[in-house]
Amino acid sequence: MIRAYAALEKGGELKPFEYDPKPLGSEDVEIDVEYCGICHSDLSMLHNDWGMTQYPFVPGHEVVGKIADVGSAVKKLQVGQRVGLGWYSRSCMTCEWCMSGNHNLCATAEGTIVGRYGGFADKVRAHEAWVAPLPDAMQPVSAGPLFCGGITVFNPIVQFDVKPTDRVGVIGIGGLGHMALRFLHAWGCDVSAFSSSADKEPEAREMGANHFINSRDPNALKSVEGSFDLILSTVNADLDWSTYIACLRPKGRLHFVGVVPNPISTEIFPLIMAQRSISGSPLGSPATVTQMLDFATRHQIEPIIETFSFDQVNEALEHLRSGKARYRIVLKH
Known part of the structure; x- marks a missing residue:
């Protein structure tokens, strides 16, 4: 038994x-x-x-x-x-x-x-x-x-051939996000942590984040538009995804490993004009x-x-x- x-x-x-x-x-x-x-x-x-x-x-x-x-x-x-x-x-x-x-x-x-x-x-x-x-x-x-949690955030690094020179953002510093910061830092990337909790900044930097972005601050989000090769979303929450798409460089990718509650809605034009993409992985x-x-x-x-x-x-x-x-x-x- x-x-x-x-x-x-x-x-x-x-x-x-x-x-x-x-x-x-x-x-x-x-x-x-x-x-x-x-x-x-x-x-x-x-x-x-x-x-x-x-x-x-x-x-x-x-x-x-x-x-x-x-x-x-x-x-x-x-x-x-x-x-x-x-x-x-x-x-x-x-x-x-x-x-x-x-x-x-x-x-x-x-x-x-x-x-x-x-x-x-x-x-x-x-x-x-x-x-x-x-x-x-x-x-x-x-x-x-x-x-x-570990393989969920590590798998996209391998699947999308993330390079040490890439600039990568991680949305959410929780169970998945804190491991993503550690993997990406060790991979050699320039890593930014997006979090709605400003008090997490010291810990996020200790985990490997080079930069910290308070996602509740519109000016902070505006300041990193066109900055990232990859943004990895680890949260189980609905956000303004068009804001994060605007933070991608040309050919940048917004990638989901967290299961958001509702369908994702965004304008298609910013994707087409900069050849950006939205994806997910198990x-x-x-x-x-x-x-x-x-x-x-x-x-x-x-x-x-x-x-x-x-x-x-x-x-x-x-x-x-x-x-x-x-x-x-x-x-x-």
């Missing part, structure tokens, strides 16, 4: 829950969970905001732990090895996207907490391809958030996850975390829901 914490209904309190897993698949591994991060996606799924939650619902997709068992055909992982698991737990391995190394774009990719039980548990299972070995030099307690492929882990280890990049024990899971969720998290929450056994 696997012991977990589950919500039995939409938005419900998480309670102790046990389930009997099916026999381990030949290409699957079972992980003894040591740590599991809490993400805003866990809250969204808990409340069925995306219309795909099944109950009982066991959250948790920022897992770090040790391999407890492996299927008969598993080749790259061994019992006792410390690993991480993120949003995806499986993909088909045969479609054009998987075959081209873009497993994260597989139309049938399986989410770790979508239609199955996640990592708020003592064990969790996944296909070996989506389970990444943790570098020896990486701290396991803080590594979990890299497997969702998490990265297994290969990009490995690249991120290597880069984070080399540059000693880790998320800023707060820890709670697993039996404090509801308290931890409320801490996140109330906006008090600084900046990622990790549950530990």
Whole structure:
């Protein structure tokens, strides 16, 4: 039996829950969970905001732990090895996207907490391809958030061939944004933090921002028009997107990794005349996850975390829901 914490209904309190897993698949591994991060996606799924939650619902997709068992055909992982698991737990391995190394774009990719039980548990299972070995030099307690928030902001750097000479803005200095600042600074970019909280400036600069822009100040926004090669939006809020598009250089890109509540509306003329673009991306492929882990280890990049024990899971969720998290929450056994 696997012991977990589950919500039995939409938005419900998480309670102790046990389930009997099916026999381990030949290409699957079972992980003894040591740590599991809490993400805003866990809250969204808990409340069925995306219309795909099944109950009982066991959250948790920022897992770090040790391999407890492996299927008969598993080749790259061994019992006792410390690993991480993120949003995806499986993909088909045969479609054009998987075959081209873009497993994260597989139309049938399986989410770790979508239609199955996640990592708020003592064990969790996944296909070996989506389970990444943790570098020896990486701290396991803080590594979990890299497997969702970290790869979410690292993936666009790779996908869009961001250069060290690029000027990049990050909207929102929260769970995603603070990791984006650290990655982009280590990448060599000239990094600007956009935030509506002026008191975050010292911390944003400590995280790697070369510049700080108070997004509540129209003059500050006006002063950086035509400045950025890339603006990365990490927020889950509706903003005046035309203002940020005006801050892009020709061929600049406004890229979304935060899920905004409402459709994006903007005039098309500023996009056409300067060949600007708007885009979005999910998490990265297994290969990009490995690249991120290597880069984070080399540059000693880790998320800023707060820890709670697993039996404090509801308290931890409320801490996140109330906006008090600084900046990622990790549950530990």
